[in-house]
Amino acid sequence: MKLSMRHFLSAFLLVGVTAAPITRGQDLPSAPSSTSKAPAQQPAPQAAAPAPSASAPLPAAVSQPPKPATTATAAAPATDEDVPSTGTIIKKRVDEVNVIFTVTDKGGKFIKGLKQADFSVLDDHKPPQSMVAFRSETNLPLRVGLLVDASNSIRDRFVFEQQAATEFLNQTVRPKVDRAFVVGFDSTPEVTADFTDSTEKLGKGVAMLRPGGGTALWDAIYYACRDKLLKHQDDFAVRRAIVVLSDGDDNQSRVTRQEATEMAQRAEVIVYAISTNISGVVTRGDKYLQELAEATGGRVFFPMKLDDIAEKFAQIQEELRSQYALAYKPTDFQADGRYRAIDILASNKKYKVRARKGYYAPRQ
Secondary structure, eight states: OOOSTTOOOEEEOEEOOOSOOOSSTTOSOOOOOOEESOGGGOOOOOOOOOOOOTTSOOOTTSOOOOOOOOOOOOOOOSOGGGOOTTOOOOOOOOSOEEEEEEEEOTTOOBOOOOOGGGEEEEETTBOOSEEEEEESSOOOOEEEEEEEEOSGGGGGGHHHHHHHHHHHHHHHOOTTTOEEEEEEESSSEEEEEEEESOHHHHHHHHHTOOOOSOOOHHHHHHHIIIIIIITOOOSSOOEEEEEEEEOOOOSSOSSOHHHHHHHHHHTTEEEEEEEOOOSSSOOHHHHHHHHHHHHHTOEEEOOSSTTHHHHHHHHHHHHHTSOEEEEEEOTTOOOBOOEEEEEEEESSTTOEEEOOOEEEOOBO
16 A cells, blocks of 8 residues: 555555554565466475464565555545546545445345445544545456465365356456456465456466465465555556455465454455355454455355355345445544544444454555
């Protein structure tokens, strides 16, 4: 994320962070670099090791973290005409926070057609200095990463999951508007289809995945947020999201769950997760997926059987097209790298707002 006196973080809705705010922009550890799809060059799985603390050094083979962002772009004024189907929205660079959020009733049905007056916002527990823009049912271009667990733990159901993931991409990615990429992960994240609007290329990327090895889920999320979504800059407003297909178990990551969550927040990414655990028993991995999704404003789905996975992908697709976006200038903002909480409440108490819980102010 980038900032100066014109910048602010575009806030993408996800889970309340359990970690203490990071004091230095460089404190996030480096995640393992992703490998390209080249089986002969894939590194052998490494032995499990304790996840590093924010200050602990990592092996020399691990890439260094990006320098703190210094600028951030803001959303264009909230008019439907400002969202051409080609996604060529030119945005002003101003000091503001952008937030994308979802509203549902108690039954989980999406609520559309609400106005700015139907919501109240708190940033760092204070009302914003001013509201800049509001848009309902946003049709912003998508930047989506599909992360597929390709470890041995999901081998028995892998083919069906591939088919459901391919159908999701076919139904979600719009040519010349949206872009997506595919990452498979076992002991390391592996890009099998880079950013593209071609569903054919994305489908081939999913088909190339093969199960085997350990599980480095947090490394994969950290990599996808930092090295793909954060570094892929557009000159217009977009929605960044990750869809994770996994059982939530991790035994080989070099970054921690907390660090992966913080990186998703810094990259303004909403995380959706579909658990591949169909045992009916809530596992520790399921709980971790739920915490991650909530911290970023996303959602976790728990299919009861394999046939339900395609349905959960369809629900994610619907949600991505049923969201609101607002922009505001916070009160007493300082570019000090501190974590700032975001609270969005609907005036109708029957409605539930799902948004990310906060963001890290850029550091000058």
